[in-house]
Amino acid sequence: MHKELGRGANGIVYLVEHRGQTLALKVGQDLFSLTSEVNVLKHFQKAQGRVLGPSLYDVDDWHSPDGVRPFYVMNVIKGVPLIRFVKERGEDWLPVLVLQLLGFLEQLHQEGWVFGDLKPEHLLVTGKPPRLAWFDAGGVTRMGWAIKEYTELYDRGCWGMGDRKAESSYDLFSVALIVMHIVRGKPLTAGNDPARTLKQALEETQGLFPYRHVLWRALSGRYRSAQKMREDWLLAWQARQETGQKKGRPAGGAISAQRHQAPRKKRSLLWKLGKVISFLFISSFLIFLFALYLFYQAL
Numbered sequence: 532m533h534k535e536l537g538r539g540a541n542g543i544v545y546l547v548e549h550r551g552q553t554l555a556l557k558v559g560q561d562l563f564s565l566t567s568e569v570n571v572l573k574h575f576q577k578a579q580g581r582v583l584g585p586s587l588y589d590v591d592d593w594h595s596p597d598g599v600r601p602f603y604v605m606n607v608i609k610g611v612p613l614i615r616f617v618k619e620r621g622e623d624w625l626p627v628l629v630l631q632l633l634g635f636l637e638q639l640h641q642e643g644w645v646f647g648d649l650k651p652e653h654l655l656v657t658g659k660p661p662r663l664a665w666f667d668a669g670g671v672t673r674m675g676w677a678i679k680e681y682t683e684l685y686d687r688g689c690w691g692m693g694d695r696k697a698e699s700s701y702d703l704f705s706v707a708l709i710v711m712h713i714v715r716g717k718p719l720t721a722g723n724d725p726a727r728t729l730k731q732a733l734e735e736t737q738g739l740f741p742y743r744h745v746l747w748r749a750l751s752g753r754y755r756s757a758q759k760m761r762e763d764w765l766l767a768w769q770a771r772q773e774t775g776q777k778k779g780r781p782a783g784g785a786i787s788a789q790r791h792q793a794p795r796k797k798r799s800l801l802w803k804l805g806k807v808i809s810f811l812f813i814s815s816f817l818i819f820l821f822a823l824y825l826f827y828q829a830l
């Protein structure tokens with residue numbers, strides 16, 4: 532064992548070396564929860580989508596001095612935690628990663644599972660081009676069953692915005708709160724009036740503004756599928772890019788229009804000046820002629 536990679540409520544994950552391979556070994560607290568994680572991982576073994584997740588290598592028991600401890604071995608997922616990635620690389624990455632996450636959830640839901648304990652700590656960004664990766668199959672629940680594991684901050688039950696039945700909308704609520712957490716730079720807490728807290732955060736946070744309708748639909752459980760939220764998210768992202776470009780255009784457009792108008796303005800001033808001068812010149816010439824005529828008359 533090299534070092535601890537992380538720990539959570541269900542166990543500790545260590546970095547290990549086995550036959551020249553570096554792997555991650557999770558030692559569980561109890562057989563039941565670890566077995567259910569292993570079953571989920573076995574299922575996903577067949578279907579890994581664009582979003583990376585742990586791949587199962589081996590399952591066994593460890594006869595420790597404290598008793599038998601179940602463990603399983605998986606690949607090491609290297610990467611940067613989602614929140615840190617967006618902080619370091621810029622918020623422009625967030626919409627892309629959200630699209631990847633929604634694509635992954637759609638696939639998961641289609642296969643009859645709900646992620647359950649979806650939170651920033653369970654999401655990493657890995658590789659080039661950056662791809663989202665997930666940890667922790669512990670919360671993954673069969674569609675229609677009661678959610679197995681959750682974290683209060685991202686759980687719609689705790690927010691009073693729905694029940695803990697495993698369905699697509701349960702995960703989509705968590706996605707919306709993860710986005711809000713990242714853009715606001717801190718997690719949101721429910722307060723006395725959770726729905727009002729959520730609405731207020733959507734209205735008051737400038738970075739959320741382009742996505743506020745999509746996020747509110749997800750928060751209020753109105754998306755039947757991750758795919759539909761993905762489509763709306765894509766449209767909102769495109770609209771934001773277009774308004775961003777339009778916002779850029781007036782500056783450039785106005786400047787170039789001014790550039791074209793400036794000479795015209797100068798020409799018209801000169802033209803007016805020329806007209807005045809020629810008028811003065813002609814009228815003084817006429818006055819001179821008239822004075823000359825009077826002079827001859829007087830002689």
Ligand SMILES: Nc1ncnc2c1ncn2[C@@H]1O[C@H](COP(=O)(O)OP(=O)(O)OP(=O)(O)O)[C@@H](O)[C@H]1O
Binds near residue numbers: 536537608652
């Ligand atoms: N395959 C892996 N590669 C690298 N690090 C990992 C891997 N699996 C888990 N970890 C690290 O170990 C931590 C704990 O793992 P995991 O989330 O599976 O445990 P848990 O007990 O189910 O946690 P939680 O209390 O969040 O449900 C993760 O947050 C992650 O940092």
